[in-house]
Amino acid sequence: MYIVVCYAVYLAVSLMTTVWVARTLRQNGRSFLIDAFHGNGELADSVNHLLVVGFYLINVGYVTLALHTAVQVTSVRSAIELVCDKLGVVLIVLGAMHFLNLYVFNRLRRRGQAELRPPFPPDALISIQPES
Amino acid sequence: MAPVTSFTIVYDATCGLCTRAKDWINQQTPLVGLRFVAAGSPEARRRFPQLPAGELAVVADTGEAWLGNHAWIVCLWALEGYRELAFRLTSPLLSLMVREAYALVSKNRFAVSSLLRLRSQRELEQQLRKVVVQRCQIEPK
Numbered sequence: 001m002y003i004v005v006c007y008a009v010y011l012a013v014s015l016m017t018t019v020w021v022a023r024t025l026r027q028n029g030r031s032f033l034i035d036a037f038h039g040n041g042e043l044a045d046s047v048n049h050l051l052v053v054g055f056y057l058i059n060v061g062y063v064t065l066a067l068h069t070a071v072q073v074t075s076v077r078s079a080i081e082l083v084c085d086k087l088g089v090v091l092i093v094l095g096a097m098h099f100l101n102l103y104v105f106n107r108l109r110r111r112g113q114a115e116l117r118p119p120f121p122p123d124a125l126i127s128i129q130p131e132s
Numbered sequence: 133m134a135p136v137t138s139f140t141i142v143y144d145a146t147c148g149l150c151t152r153a154k155d156w157i158n159q160q161t162p163l164v165g166l167r168f169v170a171a172g173s174p175e176a177r178r179r180f181p182q183l184p185a186g187e188l189a190v191v192a193d194t195g196e197a198w199l200g201n202h203a204w205i206v207c208l209w210a211l212e213g214y215r216e217l218a219f220r221l222t223s224p225l226l227s228l229m230v231r232e233a234y235a236l237v238s239k240n241r242f243a244v245s246s247l248l249r250l251r252s253q254r255e256l257e258q259q260l261r262k263v264v265v266q267r268c269q270i271e272p273k
Binding site: 115116117118119120122123124125126127128129130131 | 133135136178179180181182183191192193195196197198199200202205206209210215218219221222
């Protein structure tokens with residue numbers, strides 16, 4: 001009986017945390033992406049959505065794969081230990097995915113900004129006389 | 133640094149290949165403002181006195197200048213549909229090849245122009261000057 005409660009708690013906490021992180025990413029990543037795509041909000045929303053879908057798939061996939069355990073749960077103590085073990089790994093994976101997403105957002109933004117400048121630094125800086 | 137919003141391209145008007153390239157750029161859709169000035173012309177000498185003579189140059193409105201091999205990649209960067217290519221051409225291997233190819237074409241540009249029968253802006257101007265245009269006359273009835 002303990003194991004069923006363990007699974008239920010593990011799934012509930014993991015999935016709720018995944019949803020919370022994904023929503024945070026979606027809300028706060030939007031402004032990064034709008035900057036990266038030079039104010040094109042539609043494109044930014046589209047890329048944001050695609051990134052969040054990828055995030056959900058990887059995390060929910062990992063959470064369900066990591067559910068299985070061979071541990072025999074015979075007491076409340078071992079049940080809490082098992083749930084914490086599993087949740088700890090899931091939270092670390094979520095954190096890693098979150099930072100990977102931040103890196104992707106920042107890279108897209110820097111790339112977007114770099115496109116506003118020619119690919120090379122200038123060879124010279126000269127003074128321009130005004131047109132007559 | 134500030135985004136670049138307009139360029140003046142200082143090109144060799146005595147070279148047929150350069151004139152053809154200028155016409156091609158004019159047919160494309162620019163992403164920034166583009167102007168052309170013939171190298172060595174009074175306007176070029178007056179506005180950009182510090183530019184080295186006889187070299188393709190792209191001067192931004194901010195006073196930043198790109199010369200030679202870099203200048204033509206910046207020209208590509210300024211055109212719709214070619215910006216991605218311009219960034220790709222800056223990879224180490226490609227930039228080496230591009231630099232050599234540019235040096236080769238630049239050195240032989242007059243030979244290439246005559247081989248391909250490309251007429252320069254200067255030649256076209258001279259030829260047009262020779263054309264005698266009849267003055268308009270209204271025949272008396």
